[in-house]
Amino acid sequence: MRYALEDALKNEAYRDAALELLFQLADDDFILAYRGSEWLGLAPHIEEDVAFSSISQDTMGHAAIFYQLLSDLGAGDPDRLAHARPAAERKNAVLLEKVNGPGTYLTEPHYDWAFAVVRNFFYAQAKKVKIESLKNSSYQPLGEAAVKINMELYYHLLHWKTWFSQLVSAGGEARSRMEAAMEAVFEELDGLFSLGAKGEEFAKHSLIDSEAALKANWVQLMSPLFESLDLEMPKSFGMKGGNGRNGEHTADLETALDTLGEVYNFDPAASW
């Protein structure tokens, strides 16, 4: 059965499961869009600065849809959900909260472009897998949002795939730095596919495919590219920094939330 908003509001178990999943989706896009915004003015060339900021803006827009869907289900004000929730309440994958590299935006930002490309490409592909699954979600508003998001995601995936292929096939320092970045990303990649402690509820209510199915799809879609670039896909991925779906996070997230929430928290009642 397909649930409209009114149906979801009448069924407590269903509503709780939908809320949990939406928090994961919203927080993932939100924190990665923030990390992307920190690259503004620092990307390798001007065209990339335009492209990356545009992608981050789209991604923030996707987070905004998910926060709105949460709000419709009774989770509260979308701006508060985005800015004011402490780290322990956040459901994003740890991979997405990690800093862009040494330094900060204002002081000596020695950000790692290889890490940015690998993280964003692997994420865009994982998001694509999820969005395809969500198009058939039992929760109708989420299925409709997935159709809209998919059209924008198409361009993101194309963009990061191009960077990834070109840097890996360039050889030399580019390839070795990309390999180092992949190692760091694979160590946390399981966190992207995890649906958290309540994940089984999602499958029970047909909200999204299982973790195993999502991960298998990702591997299947990535494998031809890995083969063509002579890269080896690790047998298993890791979740070294903890499972963000269960509220486990690193200090990187705390710092990010302090920074991005500073203006909002200064006067939450201010109108913009």
Add this chain to the structure above:
Amino acid sequence: MLRDKVYEALQTVKDPEIDSVSIIELGMVEELQVLPDAILIKLLPTFMGCPALDIIKNNVVKAVSAIGGVEKVEVEFIFHPPWTSDRVSGIGREKLKEFGIAPPPRHMAETGEWQADCPYCGSTYTTMENLFGPTACRSILYCKSCKNPFEAMKPVSTLM
């Protein structure tokens, strides 16, 4: 009729970043309800993260409120059905060109590649400089005939 007047008012609301094209011509107006005590307008955002949405919303409220006898105007952004680039009307496509923006291409290759003709000289001899442009809905291209850089509205469809 009030309904016609509301459409006339909506025709005056332009994209804040492309001031030759109205939100009707862009295909953003999905639903208009004239209720006894209010006017309800449902709009489709082109791209979800578009920062112009709030400006558009305020401009709609302003334009429609100016009609005599209208007391309350409600504007809602919805994403179903999704806005697609084929919703831009024929007149909208011409007006985009006048502004120096190529209208969204109607065809995309299976690889996802697409081309747009130069809005200045009409040449097909153009190259893609950056899929991403100054706003979420635009790309940057270059015309090798008249040597002008130009922008094109990105094609988006549910087939992607």
